Amino acid sequence: MNKDIMICGVGGQGTVLASKIIAAAATQEGQTVHSAETIGMAQRGGSVTSHVRIGDKAHSPLIPPGSADIILAFEPSEAVRNLRYLKAGGLAVVNTAPVKPVTESLKETGYDGKEMTAYLRRKCRCIFIDSDEVCAPFGSAKFFNIIILGVACATGETGIGKDVILNQIDLRVPEKFRETNRLAFLAGYEIGEKEKKQYED
Amino acid sequence: MPQKTGDKMKEYVMGNGAIALGALAAGVNLAAGYPGTPSSEIIETISKYPHAGVHLEWSVNEKAAMEVAAAAAYSGARALVTMKQMGLNVAADPLMSVAYVGVKGGMVVVCADDPGPISSQTEQDTRRFADFARIPVFDPSTPEEAFEMIGDAFEYSEKYSTPVIFRPTTRVCHAYAGVEAPDESAPKKYEGFVRDPSKWVIFPRLSNYNHGMIEKRNAEIAADFSSYRFNTVQGSGPLAVITSGVSYAYAGEYSEKHGGIKIIRVATAFPFPEDFILGALEGVSSVICLEELSPYIEEQVLKTVGRHHLDIEVKGKLDGTEPHNGENSAELTGAVLDRFFGFEPEGNLIDVSDSPALPARPPVLCAGCPHRASFYAVKQAMKGRKCVFCGDIGCYTLGNAMPLDMVDTCLCMGAGITMAQGFSHTDKDTVCFGFTGDSTFFASGMTGVVNAVYNEADIILCVLDNSTTAMTGHQPHPGTGRNMMGDIVEKVSIEKVLEGMGVKKIITVNPLDLEKAVNAVRECAETPGVKAIVFRSPCIAIVKSGAKCSVGSKCINCRKCIREIGCPALITENGSVKIDSNLCTGCGLCAQICPVGAIGGEGDE
Ligand SMILES: Cc1ncc(C[n+]2csc(CCOP(=O)(O)OP(=O)(O)O)c2C)c(N)n1
Numbered sequence: 053m054n055k056d057i058m059i060c061g062v063g064g065q066g067t068v069l070a071s072k073i074i075a076a077a078a079t080q081e082g083q084t085v086h087s088a089e090t091i092g093m094a095q096r097g098g099s100v101t102s103h104v105r106i107g108d109k110a111h112s113p114l115i116p117p118g119s120a121d122i123i124l125a126f127e128p129s130e131a132v133r134n135l136r137y138l139k140a141g142g143l144a145v146v147n148t149a150p151v152k153p154v155t156e157s158l159k160e161t162g163y164d165g166k167e168m169t170a171y172l173r174r175k176c177r178c179i180f181i182d183s184d185e186v187c188a189p190f191g192s193a194k195f196f197n198i199i200i201l202g203v204a205c206a207t208g209e210t211g212i213g214k215d216v217i218l219n220q221i222d223l224r225v226p227e228k229f230r231e232t233n234r235l236a237f238l239a240g241y242e243i244g245e246k247e248k249k250q251y252e253d
Numbered sequence: 254m255p256q257k258t259g260d261k262m263k264e265y266v267m268g269n270g271a272i273a274l275g276a277l278a279a280g281v282n283l284a285a286g287y288p289g290t291p292s293s294e295i296i297e298t299i300s301k302y303p304h305a306g307v308h309l310e311w312s313v314n315e316k317a318a319m320e321v322a323a324a325a326a327y328s329g330a331r332a333l334v335t336m337k338q339m340g341l342n343v344a345a346d347p348l349m350s351v352a353y354v355g356v357k358g359g360m361v362v363v364c365a366d367d368p369g370p371i372s373s374q375t376e377q378d379t380r381r382f383a384d385f386a387r388i389p390v391f392d393p394s395t396p397e398e399a400f401e402m403i404g405d406a407f408e409y410s411e412k413y414s415t416p417v418i419f420r421p422t423t424r425v426c427h428a429y430a431g432v433e434a435p436d437e438s439a440p441k442k443y444e445g446f447v448r449d450p451s452k453w454v455i456f457p458r459l460s461n462y463n464h465g466m467i468e469k470r471n472a473e474i475a476a477d478f479s480s481y482r483f484n485t486v487q488g489s490g491p492l493a494v495i496t497s498g499v500s501y502a503y504a505g506e507y508s509e510k511h512g513g514i515k516i517i518r519v520a521t522a523f524p525f526p527e528d529f530i531l532g533a534l535e536g537v538s539s540v541i542c543l544e545e546l547s548p549y550i551e552e553q554v555l556k557t558v559g560r561h562h563l564d565i566e567v568k569g570k571l572d573g574t575e576p577h578n579g580e581n582s583a584e585l586t587g588a589v590l591d592r593f594f595g596f597e598p599e600g601n602l603i604d605v606s607d608s609p610a611l612p613a614r615p616p617v618l619c620a621g622c623p624h625r626a627s628f629y630a631v632k633q634a635m636k637g638r639k640c641v642f643c644g645d646i647g648c649y650t651l652g653n654a655m656p657l658d659m660v661d662t663c664l665c666m667g668a669g670i671t672m673a674q675g676f677s678h679t680d681k682d683t684v685c686f687g688f689t690g691d692s693t694f695f696a697s698g699m700t701g702v703v704n705a706v707y708n709e710a711d712i713i714l715c716v717l718d719n720s721t722t723a724m725t726g727h728q729p730h731p732g733t734g735r736n737m738m739g740d741i742v743e744k745v746s747i748e749k750v751l752e753g754m755g756v757k758k759i760i761t762v763n764p765l766d767l768e769k770a771v772n773a774v775r776e777c778a779e780t781p782g783v784k785a786i787v788f789r790s791p792c793i794a795i796v797k798s799g800a801k802c803s804v805g806s807k808c809i810n811c812r813k814c815i816r817e818i819g820c821p822a823l824i825t826e827n828g829s830v831k832i833d834s835n836l837c838t839g840c841g842l843c844a845q846i847c848p849v850g851a852i853g854g855e856g857d858e
Contacts, residue, residue, distance in 0.1 A: 062614065064836075079265045079431055086395075087429040092290040092372030093724070096616040096651060097821055109509060112502035113395075113428030116583035118602035129611050139601040153614045154819045158655060167609045175603055193835040 053083065054107030055211045056115040057204075060134045061126025062151045063095040066197035070124065071102030073201060073224060077216040078106045088113035097153070099130055106211065122209040124200050126183075127151045128168035135175060143209050144176050145200060145244075149183045179203060179247045186239065195236040202240020207248050214241060263431040266298070268396035268421060272363060273298035274434045275403035280441035282330035282358070283308040285318035287696065288725035289337030290372040291426035292365035296335055297726075300737055306440040309737045311728050314666075314696040315340035319347040319362070326351075326360035326416070327453060329443035331407055335363045338377050339665065343697070345382075350455050351416050352386040353463045358443055359407035360416040367423050368545040368580035374646070374665060376578060378546035379420045380522040387467050389474055390418040390523050393483075394501040396430040402483060402520070413474055415467075422545060424499040424580070475524035479532075483520035486533045490515045492594060493534070496543040497522060497550055503586040504543055511596055525553040534558075534565060541593045542569035545581050568593065618651045620822035621798065621838030623790035624717050626764035628652040628659040629818055629842065630788075631686060631715065633767075634774035640684045641676045645669030645698075647690035648723045648792075656819045660688075667697030674701070674710040684778055685712045692722035692730045694747060699754070705783045706755040713777045714756070714785040716747055717764075719792040727795060751785050764788040767845040799839030800854040804830050807851035814843040814852065 057074060061067045068089055075087045083106045090100040103115045117136045125131030125146045138144060150165030172178050181203060183196040190199075198221065204210050205217055218234060225233045264274065273295045276284065284307065286296045299309055308325075312318035315336040322332035336344065341364045348362065364382070367373040383390035391406045393399035399421055410417045451459070478484060488508065493515040496504050501518045508514045517533040517540075519526065530553075534540070542551040551569035558565050568574045575589055591598050618625045628649075631642070644650055644660035645668060653660035662672055673687030689698045694716055705712055722728040729735040734744040751759050758780050760773040770788065777784040808830055815823050815830060822836035823843060832843070832852070844852040 063616070064619070075429060076265055079263070085265065085429070085431065088424065089427055089429075090371075091427050091726075093616045094371070096619060096648065097614065098616040099614045109506075111395075111505040111509070112499060112583060113424055113430075114583060116506070116587065118600045132605075132608050133611050135603055135608070136605045138603055140603055141601075142603075152824050153612050154617050154821050155615065155655060156612050157815050157824055158819065160825070161612075163612050171609055175605070 053211050054109045056110070056120045057104040057106070057122050057124070057210055058115055058120040058134060058137050059102040059104070059124045059126070060130045061100060062130065063090075063097050063100045065126045065151070066194060067100055067102050067126055069224070070197040070201050071104050073217060073220045074104050074210060074212065076224070077212045077220045078104070080216050080220065081212065084108050086110050086113045099133060101134060122204060122207070124204055126196065126200070128165035128172070129163070131172055132168050135172070138176060142176060143179065143207060144172060145179045145181070145203050145207070146172060147183045147196065147200070148180050177251060179207070179244070181243060186243065189239070190232055190236050195232065198233050198236040199240035202237040203244035203247070206241045206244025264434045265429060265431050266396065267294055268399050268425040268428050268430070269294035270298040271396040271400040271430070271432045272403050272419070272421065274302065274432060275400040276333045276361070277302060277304060277307070278435045278438045279359070279404040279407045280331055280439060281307060281333050282440045282443065283322060283325040284333040284335070285310045285312045285321045286335030287312055287315045287318055287340055288722050288728045289340050289365070290725055291367055291423040292335050292337045292363060293725045293728065294426070295363060296737065297728075311730065311737050313731060315344035316347060319344040319351070322360060323347060323351045323356070326356035326358045328446040329358040331359040331441045333361050333363065336365070337373065338364055338366045338379055339373060339375055340364065341379060341382055343666075348416070349386055352388045353460050353467070354453065354455055355414045355463070356410065356416055357414065358441070359410035361403065361406045361410060361419050362416055363419045363421070365421050365423070365426050366546060369423065371423055371580075376546055378549055379418060380549045381547055383418045383420070384523045384549070387471060388415050388417055389413070389521060390420050392420050392497050392520050392522055393425055394498050394518070394520070396425060396428055397432055398483060399425055400432040409474070413470055415470070422498055471524040475526055476528060478521040478524060478526040479529035481521055481526065483518070484526055484529050485518045486516070488513045488515035489536070491536065491538040493517055493537045493540045494543055494590065495519065495540050495550060495554060498545060500543040500545060500581045500586060503581060503583050504590070506583060507587055507590050510599075511594070514590070514594060519550050522549055522553070527557050530554065530557055531561065534563065537565060539566040540568065541574065541589065542567065543575070543581065543586055543589070544569075547577070615654060616651055617654050617819070617821055618648065619793055620820050620836040621793040621840040622648065623719055623764050623788065623792070623840070624649045624652060625657065625818055625820065626767065626770065626790070626840065626842045627715065627717050627788040628657045630764055630767060630770035631774050632657065632659055634771045635684060635778065638684055638778070639682055640686060641673070641680065643669045643673040643676070643685070643687045645689050645693050647693055649688055649690055649717050652688070654819065656816055666693050667701055670698050670701035670712070670714055671704060673712040673714070674705040674708065677710045677712050686715060687712055688715045688717060690723075691716060691718040691720065691732050691747065692728075695731050695745070699750060702751065702756065702783070703754050710783055711781055712783055713774070714783065716785060716787045718747060718787055718789045721792050721795050723792045723794065727792065747787055756783050756785050758782070758784040759787065760785070761787040761789055763790050765790050765840050765842060767842065793838045793840070798837075801834050801837040801839050802832050802841065802844055802852050802854060803834070804832055805851050805853055807849050809849055809851070811848065813848060814846060817846060818842060
């Protein structure tokens with residue numbers, strides 16, 4: 053199996069944990085995995101990406117443009133920024149809740165993400181989720197990374213099984229938060245299953 | 254993270270983790286470094302794996318690390334030094350000399366380069382530094398290779414009694430891959446220091462003699478490297494790619510897509526393995542060099558071609574085929590190789606030429622960062638005064654962003670203080686501020702303070718003490734009271750250091766107490782000489798946040814909070830100001846500047 057999975061968002065949104073779980077799960081399934089993270093300055097509120105490459109065909113840690121099977125975008129404008137990495141026919145799972153950069157709040161251009169989601173809808177197959185809405189039952193936006201993993205996993209585009217990811221969550225999340233994280237993942241999985249049915253119909 | 258695959262244990266680790274595990278497998282006895290992206294996780298990984306008998310430290314700076322390691326290597330121990338590329342500028346003095354003196358135990362200097370640059374001031378190429386110091390350099394292209402190659406580096410270092418440089422780049426350091434780590438490893442057994450002044454004491458005569466010896470030896474190493482396992486040739490044909498580092502991976506992927514191209518990979522740029530290249534160039538009429546940072550290999554290939562009168566065209570950065578600046582990517586190398594080989598660009602791309610304008614996302618200080626409060630206090634106190642704000646390297650460089658806009662200069666670590674001093678001599682009508690972080694203060698700020706006191710400067714030194722080295726990932730330093738051996742040690746007091754160096758006025762203040770902080774700045778501005786303010790409040794990433802703030806009904810929507818402090822947690826929603834509770838840490842700075850008292854802690858209205 054060869055899969056290129058890109059995760060993008062804004063520094064501080066928890067993209068790194070999501071990519072670590074995917075990479076570890078694929079490794080657990082016996083796949084060759086390479087991945088890369090944005091580390092450093094950009095983690096302070098800049099644009100960040102994680103590249104996860106599964107399979108023997110990947111030599112470099114970065115996904116070439118037009119090659120990602122799926123993009124998990126934690127923010128709508130970041131989905132657009134990285135859209136060129138998605139291959140034609142690929143799937144974007146996108147959070148509709150915008151993160152407004154400080155510069156935008158100062159200049160008030162009115163960035164609210166809507167133009168981005170409209171554009172994405174025209175360009176590729178998308179699943180939209182609103183982090184505020186899906187995180188509400190869990191009490192914190194911190195669970196979004198696990199929820200979006202659930203959505204992605206259910207679509208089948210990551211090529212990784214549900215149980216392997218759950219197993220990785222058990223391994224990586226401290227006991228205290230384990231149950232909530234499992235529930236968050238399963239909630240995402242349910243959304244993903246529903247969405248998959250819709251676009252398959 | 255151990256992962257069982259088949260019957261072997263594979264660890265899925267970052268490139269830096271692979272380097273650390275490789276060094277442990279090679280029996281490293283001592284590892285010392287100073288944090289710097291992309292190198293910081295090497296020392297951190299060693300600390301997380303079993304390493305009984307290994308001395309591990311974050312040194313105060315790279316020069317200290319290099320010297321500590323040199324001593325270990327003189328004793329016959331295996332020593333590892335880690336840093337980012339600019340760190341080698343700081344450690345250049347000991348490196349240049351230890352290159353002449355030589356070592357007994359293996360000494361490997363891991364110096365991580367940062368093409369882009371992504372998190373650095375410069376795009377310098379450490380392979381060139383190796384050439385300058387006349388010592389071998391190893392250049393891995395993947396984490397898996399880095400794991401193997403670091404052991405080779407120790408072997409070569411001992412075989413030729415010389416320090417060697419190991420030069421990964423960001424895309425190797427921060428890439429993850431599975432490596433087969435050994436179940437057990439033990440530090441090397443070594444003899445201990447054996448006194449021999451004719452060998453270990455550098456004098457002009459010794460340098461002259463060793464200089465000649467080193468050049469002879471380097472020719473031997475070049476020959477040795479010609480059969481080195483990571484200098485490889487694949488494919489055939491009259492057109493060839495010569496490459497190194499992560500560009501080798503891009504070329505490999507390109508080759509896979511196009512049914513095989515000739516790729517010559519040079520993993521040891523210095524001493525340049527000329528015999529290997531000559532063999533690899535047989536039957537080749539044109540080569541293209543793919544490398545990052547500087548055209549180092551390209552220049553060596555040109556020399557080789559010239560010396561041997563070969564009729565081979567050499568393309569790369571020097572003839573304008575590729576850019577000198579920035580990092581390579583599959584995209585960039587793909588376009589370059591398409592042109593070189595005459596392949597049609599292929600792609601499965603989505604057309605994004607019509608995409609809407611994207612919001613810019615420059616990095617900013619985190620919500621609740623105490624640095625924001627410190628800068629704001631200085632700005633408030635100095636309203637209407639002519640000032641120069643000399644910034645420095647760390648999270649607090651981000652004080653440059655709007656609306657704070659509090660960084661007039663930023664050069665290199667430690668320069669905030671000394672440049673403030675320089676301005677105090679040339680621009681006498683200006684209040685000169687030097688900002689420094691706590692880690693930067695210990696790394697390279699202290700000498701500048703002595704210089705300012707001794708030379709009678711008139712400056713205000715602002716130490717932004719957040720009790721950690723935040724920018725590089727929260728490493729401890731002498732002011733934190735913890736070290737990498739896991740010991741609790743006495744904290745080195747910044748105030749006492751300043752006092753001992755002769756600073757007469759030192760005020761310590763919590764920047765989140767705005768009024769006191771502003772007063773401290775005003776008081777210092779009225780006092781001649783070298784003054785210091787220690788703004789002390791921990792980084793939000795190392796403490797639990799307090800009760801979050803919220804905007805109450807008294808808000809008149811004047812937006813002073815947004816306009817003046819630019820905290821990412823302050824946002825507008827449907828036209829009114831709101832605090833994003835996911836980001837707010839409850840620092841309370843916005844509450845202190847709200848003119849109508851509309852912002853309060855949780856539950857407050
Ligand atoms: C010579 C050199 N070594 C290392 C670095 C990497 N580096 C960037 S910022 C920094 C230290 C920041 O710590 P501190 O001064 O405490 O500021 P903070 O980030 O905590 O605000 C380091 C070591 C560098 N830029 N230059």
